[in-house]
Ligand SMILES: Cc1cc2nc3c(=O)[nH]c(=O)nc-3n(C[C@H](O)[C@H](O)[C@H](O)COP(=O)(O)OP(=O)(O)OC[C@H]3O[C@@H](n4cnc5c(N)ncnc54)[C@H](O)[C@@H]3O)c2cc1C
């Protein structure tokens with residue numbers, strides 16, 4: 093199939109960017125989206141043009157390193173699918189595809205489609221863990237955890253940290269990412285001791301990073317490759333209010 | 341002579357004895373000690389976090405944009421531990437025995453026993469961190485069984501066990517970063533090891549955003565840089581996985597052991613075209629309920645559901661009735677290759693076999709199968725557009741795991757004092773074939789429970805050393821060398837990008853140093869690789885002059901692969917026997933089973949670098965079996 097591409101090109105954080113047009117004549121529909129970009133890059137290099145920089149690693153939808161806006165949608169048109177798992181059969185012959193980086197003040201563009209998502213790491217650093225040193229753990233089966241609790245904690249823990257939720261949100265809010273970690277840990281008995289401190293610190297770090305506020309548009313859930321539910325955000329708000337009240 | 345430093349005494353007391361006699365570093369002195377950890381996978385995050393908790397000053401590096409993306413994240417199936425929660429006869433000794441046997445009696449007894457011994461603690465640690473393992477309805481932890489064993493000792497978190505374990509380790513690491521005990525640099529690639537007076541004292545890393553080279557000094561260096569199966573180009577590894585960290589350490593004197601022992605995983609998705617960049621794994625756990633078959637008729641074009649039961653060849657059940665579809669990976673992969681090579685392969689490229697769930701769905705219902713493997717079936721559908729609830733999956737063998745790696749002793753120290761290798765980057769525990777769900781375990785156990793003790797034994801003598809000076813001539817020289825190499829790669833300005841050479845190297849290795857090997861094939865592979873390397877340095881194209889430059893990163897990795905690939909072939913060529921994943925066509929029984937040769941080959945091959953134009957030098961570490969008797973590995 094034949095594909096026309098419009099891709100964001102920006103050499104570095106210091107320079108400004110622009111959209112450039114390219115065309116690929118011989119795209120196999122079994123190719124993944126990123127393999128299509130590989131082919132494009134080979135052709136660009138043959139012409140002496142700097143290849144398009146984009147982030148990716150596992151190419152199987154689990155590491156969370158890939159992620160671009162495809163025709164205005166984070167990770168493209170397929171629901172609950174990362175960019176690396178999107179295949180060209182999703183597009184029709186002759187399609188025009190706009191590719192841009194995830195946009196948010198807290199995610200500065202580094203080069204072309206590569207962005208800096210280290211703000212997510214700092215949110216986790218502020219409290220997204222259970223404080224247990226190596227060697228301190230008790231026998232695992234001393235705490236029973238019912239299947240529904242374990243499964244719902246898992247649902248929240250499944251987040252891959254790709255940032256699609258932020259890119260989808262008109263406020264560039266990181267509420268879904270932050271709340272997923274808070275909910276994962278608070279649902280488990282092991283995570284409850286630090287629950288209050290955790291939610292206060294993580295929410296305050298999220299704000300400090302320059303993410304916007306959540307106004308409940310739920311665009312994040314729709315864009316999330318792991319189907320993380322907005323109920324996590326409700327849980328975070330509840331935990332946050334509870335922590336404030338308890339602290340007084 | 342290689343000294344593995346195995347403690348004296350009965351098998352079950354060696355590790356305790358070691359722990360109670362090893363040197364310690366007083367808590368007040370730990371903050372005078374710097375440790376570099378390269379890699380943030382399970383092994384790297386676990387050791388960096390553990391050392392940070394103890395009060396050492398740690399610097400940690402990874403090439404991804406965050407530590408949480410290390411390829412441990414992709415492990416699906418599970419992690420083994422002998423808790424014996426199922427009361428089905430599991431014990432430390434049984435797990436040790438299964439692992440030694442699974443590795444075809446080509447690993448050290450003491451190391452493997454310790455792995456089994458520490459396994460139960462890992463589950464405790466992970467649960468305390470909040471890892472949401474699968475549970476039974478009573479709320480206790482659940483288990484599943486995995487290839488190569490007859491007990492259920494595999495813990496799992498749906499099909500995302502690696503992700504959940506890694507997040508636990510990552511969060512522990514983040515906690516130490518916040519506490520100021522670990523300084524983490526993401527998007528940094530280690531390009532050189534610095535050795536001063538015979539000891540590992542630092543690294544040269546490249547900042548992948550600014551392009552700048554940096555020097556970092558420390559009293560000890562840990563490499564936890566994962567496996568190098570990506571050398572085959574098409575593999576189940578991530579695009580950035582590489583052998584560069586261990587290869588550059590190798591060129592500085594660290595020995596590499598058994599480099600040709602690569603696990604080719606039986607259940608990956610087949611290649612569908614030339615453009616393909618990776619092969620996606622379908623977890624081995626699927627073999628618990630899936631049945632593997634090919635048509636009995638050669639070149640059968642009928643869709644699978646139209647091929648009647650009696651015209652299907654369930655070749656694993658036929659050849660290995662005791663283990664059936666759960667035979668170890670090397671055997672399952674070789675059996676698939678045998679059928680594919682004989683002309684019974686299925687799919688458009690005839691390079692696959694079927695993995696069929698119809699019987700399991702019939703017996704247990706679709707819901708039960710969805711509950712167990714829903715995410716895998718969904719992934720399969722995303723990639724292939726096929727619904728595996730109604731039609732069998734197509735699967736095919738793919739390069740997956742490096743049993744070989746840096747040679748380490750019982751303390752996980754390489755042949756360079758102060759340089760440690762943990763996780764998949766070392767060679768230690770899996771012998772010639774790794775059992776499923778044992779390597780997440782090994783990466784974790786190395787990082788959480790072994791290296792924190794064994795490193796202290798070395799670091800105890802470093803408390804008076806003082807900070808390592810990165811102005812030392814050795815740092816100067818290492819940085820210059822890296823700079824010169826990068827400049828040289830950029831300046832070739834030939835016509836082929838790095839992937840071109842990588843793909844060709846992968847083809848040679850699959851063909852001649854993959855599932856089956858022969859002396860003639862290996863010799864010609866060595867010549868092929870030398871030619872390819874020659875062409876690489878004449879024809880490589882790398883865009884010049886950019887700070888962020890993925891092509892330059894790839895070129896450096898491929899340059900190393902082109903040397904490591906040759907070493908793999910030398911390794912396979914000198915081992916005149918078949919064992920585990922290493923199958924030499926000359927050494928097989930009349931019915932095609934591997935023929936091991938304990939008399940002449942019960943040793944670990946540890947290779948020493950002799951310079952680019954000289955053949956590598958082989959050192960042998962003999963394997964002694966005091967506690968088990970090597971038997972012919974039979975899964976019939
Ligand atoms: C698809 C797949 C599925 C698997 N499933 C299972 C399973 O179910 N059960 C099981 O037990 N095992 C499984 N394995 C194997 C297991 O996941 C790995 O062996 C294990 O996770 C390796 O961990 P590690 O910490 O050694 O390395 P990795 O997790 O690969 O981490 C390597 C780290 O090193 C860094 N690094 C590498 N090179 C450099 C460099 N030059 N400079 C800086 N940083 C560098 C990377 O950034 C990364 O942080 C699977 C493997 C794959 C590929």
Ligand code: FES
Pocket residue numbers: 147148149150151152153154155156157158159174175176177
């Ligand atoms: S590359 Fe890992 S999720 Fe897409």
